[in-house]
Amino acid sequence: MASSRNQCEGCPEITCISTKEVLQQDIAKNVVTAYDRIQRRGMSACLFGSGGTCCRHCNMGPCQIIDGVEDMIGICGATADTVAARNFGRICAAGTAAHTDHAREMVKGFIATAKGEGPHEIKDVRKLHQLAEVFGVETEGRDKNEIALEIGELALADFGKQDDEPLTMTKRAPAKRQELWKRLNIFPRGVDREVVEMMHRTHMGVDQEYHNIMLQASRCSLGDGWGSSMLSTELTDIMFGTPVPRRAIVDLGCLKEDQVNITVHGHEPLLAEALCLAAQEEDMLALAKKAGAKGINLAGVCCTGNEILMRRGIPVAAGFVQQEMALATGAIEAMVVDVQCIMQSVAEVAKSFHTDIITTNYRAKMPDSVHIQFEEHDAIGSAKEILKKAIANYKKRGDCFIPEETKLDVVVGFSHETINNMLGGTFRSSYRPLNDNIINGRIRGVGAIVGCDNYKLADDTHERIARELIKNDVLVLATGCAATSLGRAGLVSPHAIEHAGPGLREVCEAVGMPPVLHMGSCVDNSRILIAATEMVREGGLGDDISDLPAIGTAPLWMSEKAIAIGQYFVASGAQVVFNNLPTTGAKEFNNYLLEGMMDTYGAVWNVASGPEEIAKLMIERIDAKRKALGIDKQRERVLFDMAMRRDLGGGKAIGDAGCTGASHHES
Numbered sequence: 137m138a139s140s141r142n143q144c145e146g147c148p149e150i151t152c153i154s155t156k157e158v159l160q161q162d163i164a165k166n167v168v169t170a171y172d173r174i175q176r177r178g179m180s181a182c183l184f185g186s187g188g189t190c191c192r193h194c195n196m197g198p199c200q201i202i203d204g205v206e207d208m209i210g211i212c213g214a215t216a217d218t219v220a221a222r223n224f225g226r227i228c229a230a231g232t233a234a235h236t237d238h239a240r241e242m243v244k245g246f247i248a249t250a251k252g253e254g255p256h257e258i259k260d261v262r263k264l265h266q267l268a269e270v271f272g273v274e275t276e277g278r279d280k281n282e283i284a285l286e287i288g289e290l291a292l293a294d295f296g297k298q299d300d301e302p303l304t305m306t307k308r309a310p311a312k313r314q315e316l317w318k319r320l321n322i323f324p325r326g327v328d329r330e331v332v333e334m335m336h337r338t339h340m341g342v343d344q345e346y347h348n349i350m351l352q353a354s355r356c357s358l359g360d361g362w363g364s365s366m367l368s369t370e371l372t373d374i375m376f377g378t379p380v381p382r383r384a385i386v387d388l389g390c391l392k393e394d395q396v397n398i399t400v401h402g403h404e405p406l407l408a409e410a411l412c413l414a415a416q417e418e419d420m421l422a423l424a425k426k427a428g429a430k431g432i433n434l435a436g437v438c439c440t441g442n443e444i445l446m447r448r449g450i451p452v453a454a455g456f457v458q459q460e461m462a463l464a465t466g467a468i469e470a471m472v473v474d475v476q477c478i479m480q481s482v483a484e485v486a487k488s489f490h491t492d493i494i495t496t497n498y499r500a501k502m503p504d505s506v507h508i509q510f511e512e513h514d515a516i517g518s519a520k521e522i523l524k525k526a527i528a529n530y531k532k533r534g535d536c537f538i539p540e541e542t543k544l545d546v547v548v549g550f551s552h553e554t555i556n557n558m559l560g561g562t563f564r565s566s567y568r569p570l571n572d573n574i575i576n577g578r579i580r581g582v583g584a585i586v587g588c589d590n591y592k593l594a595d596d597t598h599e600r601i602a603r604e605l606i607k608n609d610v611l612v613l614a615t616g617c618a619a620t621s622l623g624r625a626g627l628v629s630p631h632a633i634e635h636a637g638p639g640l641r642e643v644c645e646a647v648g649m650p651p652v653l654h655m656g657s658c659v660d661n662s663r664i665l666i667a668a669t670e671m672v673r674e675g676g677l678g679d680d681i682s683d684l685p686a687i688g689t690a691p692l693w694m695s696e697k698a699i700a701i702g703q704y705f706v707a708s709g710a711q712v713v714f715n716n717l718p719t720t721g722a723k724e725f726n727n728y729l730l731e732g733m734m735d736t737y738g739a740v741w742n743v744a745s746g747p748e749e750i751a752k753l754m755i756e757r758i759d760a761k762r763k764a765l766g767i768d769k770q771r772e773r774v775l776f777d778m779a780m781r782r783d784l785g786g787g788k789a790i791g792d793a794g795c796t797g798a799s800h801h802e803s
């Protein structure tokens with residue numbers, strides 16, 4: 137037993153049942169997790185690093201800057217604001233680079249598919265044609281593969297474009313937003329170029345004016361959102377199918393005692409899809425049987441998990457913070473990893489068990505792991521080699537513990553097309569009903585809960601924010617590890633409507649959708665950009681994204697990608713709330729993010745600490761937008777109507793006002 141580990145000093149409370157149960161088992165007693173490492177380190181994070189004022193950009197330093205102290209500027213004279221802005225810009229560049237390299241692989245896989253190489257096919261022809269229009273590709277009388285090949289090649293060229301023309305996908309943004317980007321001269325050009333320019337401008341002695349640095353940070357991040365991430369989402373959908381609602385399960389309980397358990401951890405769905413296909417083939421199943429297993433059980437970890445959850449209903453075993461716990465079950469034969477968000481510690485944890493960590497991407501190797509390179513042109517061959525290695529481990533499995541009751545039902549697959557169809561019906565699919573329900577006040581607004589989980593706040597942070605939002609009639613969109621954690625909390629399910637306020641509940645009941653919509657992985661935040669744009673286009677909610685009663689949060693952000701995402705949301709006009717930002721050591725620059733950006737983009741970064749404060753701030757921002765749109769009074773009427781209907785004996789048809797508190801809200 138190791139129950140004291142549930143409460144380590146210096147880290148927040150663990151509330152997750154599966155994590156607690158696994159860590160309490162004897163087989164896990166030698167497992168060292170991030171929680172232990174936080175405790176053992178026994179020192180708090182460096183203040184200069186936390187505040188963004190440590191500079192290592194040249195060899196006269198490193199320089200630790202103290203804002204406002206004359207002698208504590210850089211040797212080169214750089215101020216706290218310059219240093220923090222440069223660091224922030226570089227975070228945006230790193231996040232963008234990660235999404236971009238991922239997207240490039242997807243585009244290359246798409247081109248191979250169009251050429252008939254590999255195991256995949258062009259599945260969503262409707263979306264293919266929509267994208268053809270965006271890229272100006274002729275579709276009349278042409279074969280789907282021919283169209284796909286031309287789109288694929290144009291998309292690939294978008295990464296390395298050298299002229300000053302905007303990225304193709306940016307023309308999907310609301311017209312007013314595009315005018316703003318043009319005026320500010322931040323239309324993203326080739327995505328690779330924007331990353332390079334960001335790195336160049338933050339090199340010693342180049343851009344020393346934080347407003348100007350942030351213009352490039354915006355351009356670079358917009359290249360991520362409206363370029364790389366959007367390309368990845370759209371082409372992946374066309375290849376593997378645009379997600380539609382489906383039932384699935386999440387949490388460690390999805391592992392199976394009598395099967396070969398293989399977790400796919402990382403980000404690129406090409407490998408995961410190949411594994412899904414190969415795991416169904418007769419020879420692999422026969423091999424598993426021969427090893428004494430009843431079958432092969434694939435489960436996801438992190439965003440690869442979300443990709444196959446959305447499109448295939450394959451369970452997600454764990455989000456980011458649970459990757460070590462998944463291994464500590466002792467029930468996993470192989471953890472197959474590719475790129476991003478893989479903790480180096482997993483190889484160490486695996487040593488206590490029969491588990492192999494299999495790296496598959498030449499970009500990402502790890503000590504104490506096995507490398508099997510995933511070859512795109514022989515995808516099934518590579519996948520089978522990986523499966524064989526895992527199957528061979530099954531016999532070596534010792535004691536294991538699967539927290540069986542932690543297996544949560546979820547309904548996932550809310551692509552922007554699904555939302556369109558669900559609300560408007562397949563034949564009249566449109567965002568009209570969503571807009572109307574926002575205008576009439578049943579839905580107060582939209583709150584996106586996205587991004588990572590980490591060890592800085594309690595592991596039920598996403599849940600607490602979501603509960604507060606839906607209780608107050610805010611429709612929640614979720615992606616990434618946040619969506620996994622909301623799934624674990626039982627909120628990504630139609631059953632969760634009982635926790636929704638009366639207005640939201642009425643809409644969800646009528647449509648049959650959960651109050652928290654799982655929209656996919658982190659690259660799929662691009663779906664939110666498209667959904668927001670469609671809402672603008674539909675009319676009645678202003679003429680730019682910055683007018684919408686909508687806001688996003690990544691309360692437990694960990695990865696640099698989350699900052700790039702935050703910056704492309706803000707530059708697209710959507711406000712975001714984070715728990716903390718690495719800019720507090722530079723007062724003026726920090727204020728620019730929190731206030732000054734409003735003048736530039738009509739949106740800002742917000743910081744609030746703790747789930748309740750974050751939710752409160754999100755609702756306040758949503759209400760302010762409603763007021764600016766002049767639709768705040770409608771909501772009061774709707775709530776009044778509902779109260780009347782209840783008083784007239786409508787019973788509990790719409791919900792219990794006592795548990796919502798929404799009707800008491802002052803607008």
Ligand code: NFS
Nearest residue numbers: 439477587588616617658
């Ligand atoms: Ni997003 Fe997804 Fe998770 Fe964060 Fe990592 S897996 S791409 S970066 S930790 S949400």
Ligand code: SF4
Nearest residue numbers: 191194197199210212
């Ligand atoms: Fe110090 Fe300036 Fe060099 Fe940064 S660039 S390490 S602030 S001298």
